[in-house]
Amino acid sequence: MGRKISSYKKGLRKRTRVILFVVIVFVIVMSIAYRRLWEKSAALQKEEAQLEQQIEKAKDKKQELKDKKEYIKTKEFIEKTAREKFGLFYPDEYVVRPSK
Template sequence: MRKKRKARRTGLGLIAVMVLLVCGIVSYNRQELDKANAKSTARIAELKDDIEQEKEQAKEIQEKKAYMQTKKYIEEMAREKLGLVYKDEIIFKAQE
C-alpha cells in the first residue's frame, strides 16, 4: 500500500510539474505573440499613413498633369524657357 501511495504521489507530483511547465511555456509564447502583434499593428498603421501620403501625391500629380495640358501653362513655358512672345506684344527690357 505504501508503494502505491508513494507512486501515486510521485505521479501526481510529476503531473503537477508538467502542467506548470506547459503553462509557463504557453505564457511565454503568448507574450512573444503579443509583442509580434504589437509590432505588426504599428507597421500596419505606418503603412496606412504611407498609403494616404501616396494617394495625396498621386492626386497632386494628376492636378499638375491637368494643368500642364492647359494653354496657360504652355504659354508660360514658352515665355519662360524659350523667350517667345505673341506678334503684337511689345517687350520692355530694363537697362543694367
C-alpha cells in the first residue's frame, strides 16, 4: 500500500510539473504578444500625433488661402497690382520718382 501512495505522489508531482511548465510557457508567450502590441500601439500613437500636426498645418494653410482669396477681391489689391506690375495710375495722379 505504501508503494501505491508513493507512485501516486510521483504521478501527481509529474502532472503538477507539466501543468506548471505549460502555464510558464503560456505566460511567456502572452508577455511577448503583449510587448509587440504595446510597441505597435506606441508607433500608432506617434503616427497619429504626426497626422494631427499635418491636419493643423493644412487647416492653417486653408485659412491663409481663404484670406488671400478675399484680399484678392478687394479694390486695394487691384490698385496695388496695377501700380506695381503694370505701372498704371489714376488720371489725376502724378508719379514722383527720386533723382539718381
